[in-house]
Amino acid sequence: MDAEDEDLWVPFLAARPRDRRAERLRVHLREDERRAQRHPPRRAAALSRDQIVAAAIMVADAEGADAVTMRRIARELNAGTMSLYWHVVSKEELLDLMLDAVQGDRETPEPSGDWRRDVQDVARAMRGSLHEHPWMMDFIGGRPPVGPKSLRNVERMLGYFDGLGLDMRMAIDISTTVGTYVMGAVLREVQEHNSETFMEQTLAELTEAEREKVIGEFTERVRATGRYPHLAELMSAGYDPDAAETRDSRFEFGLDCLLDGIAARIGDHPSPGSR
């Protein structure tokens, strides 16, 4: 049963209960469902948790993190705002549900025997998923990470190292390290993306002359201090480290470095010219 697995929220972590309902909804969720079957829903369930989460993700994708308000989501569903609170304990919980839902977006590959390729695939998939939902980076800060979909992904990841004779500790360190790198990379990339769109908006309001003047003044000021030789060189070379074209290769570069280091450590010889 697929639905069986979907409820594997780590106890305590899932919701911050503000009232009794949290416990009912989470820790004793199965029990709830049993009762619901005795007493089936009467009105063909106009609203459901999954619907609410889906609507919230739609809104977030289309209008950004700021647009995710309970009122906005309710409007999307033609429901009263407070109706959402029957299915969801708090906005905080809804965000958790959203994060876990998109975690399952991409399929993680079956172990192929080549751990390095599998890990690369997963890393790229994670990155792709995060890029499709950039609002994740707004919500992810400092919130307990584990929902059932994440659990499944961790399980898969650990499976890639099965035949290599690693102890569990090593396998876990490697998994989290890769995940760590991907998170950091996407965080940076989302920041850069936001910078760009913001800059473009601002630039559009200026004339060409003003634009050059402002930029010129800035580079001149950097140069004038004499304390930033590398940055000055960078700017005069016109090299933009954050340009979209370089982003993919930068991601792959870091990932390759990391995987090389890991490979060396687990006794695998790094594939010399991989990628």
Place this chain on the structure above:
Amino acid sequence: MDAEDEDLWVPFLAARPRDRRAERLRVHLREDERRAQRHPPRRAAALSRDQIVAAAIMVADAEGADAVTMRRIARELNAGTMSLYWHVVSKEELLDLMLDAVQGDRETPEPSGDWRRDVQDVARAMRGSLHEHPWMMDFIGGRPPVGPKSLRNVERMLGYFDGLGLDMRMAIDISTTVGTYVMGAVLREVQEHNSETFMEQTLAELTEAEREKVIGEFTERVRATGRYPHLAELMSAGYDPDAAETRDSRFEFGLDCLLDGIAARIGDHPSPGSR
């Protein structure tokens, strides 16, 4: 002049101007200061940007990200809420200023000639700084990153690779990759920390028996599915990958892997048993 460097905000990026003042405060800040010297502040400046930023950081450190509200900060300074808005265009700008301010907390080491050690030091310093201000992770999501302090740090970082004959592109990729890893690591660690404190609070409300029952039921459910052999092994081994003791070594592990990969790539032979 130290103060000279402090104003090197990348133009456009710094503030999202909601009205004209943004431009004045940022792009033409120097001009503003010149005028201010003609017309010096009359009341011995009861309030200043730096004070406001410092107060905001204090509040954030002591009470967490949620406590950072304009009213709270004003109260801290015995000022009216709206007085802050003379010195700061918006809360958003204040957050940018806070982030950049803590960026300069730790001193980055002078280049020692051993790039690897320098980079390690910087990475550890970044991590330490982020841990002292865990609210950073709440604010950092999807916001333009560059203030003057960050610029200085990038400059320093680039300097570590000076004698190695790398081209600029390589040096930049390496710098950002290391930064990326650190950000990701701290993001994860802050999440884990929050999970823990939350779990402790919840656990404190339960009796020992309830606690074991809930945990036991969960592990039983995970095992019952048969789809999570690695996780089941993990849980029955009682190994907690997020335990505080393992966190430092995990960070160093990932960092070492990364640096090994980088070293190999720039023709340096990895120090075999480093740390």
Place this chain on the structure above:
DNA sequence: TACTATCTGGTACAGCGTACGAGAGGTGCG
């Protein structure tokens, strides 16, 4: 004295998350 620039902060408003509780619709029992 009058004028102007700089800075303070009170009031007010729209929008947020959500506590509360009334009520609508359905089931099961007498």
Place this chain on the structure above:
DNA sequence: CGCACCTCTCGTACGCTGTACCAGATAGTA
């Protein structure tokens, strides 16, 4: 049938947020 009881919807209201607007205080210049 009536009646109790659960499941679910949602209007109202409250306290909180960021901040627009504007009236004033203060100090330097003319």
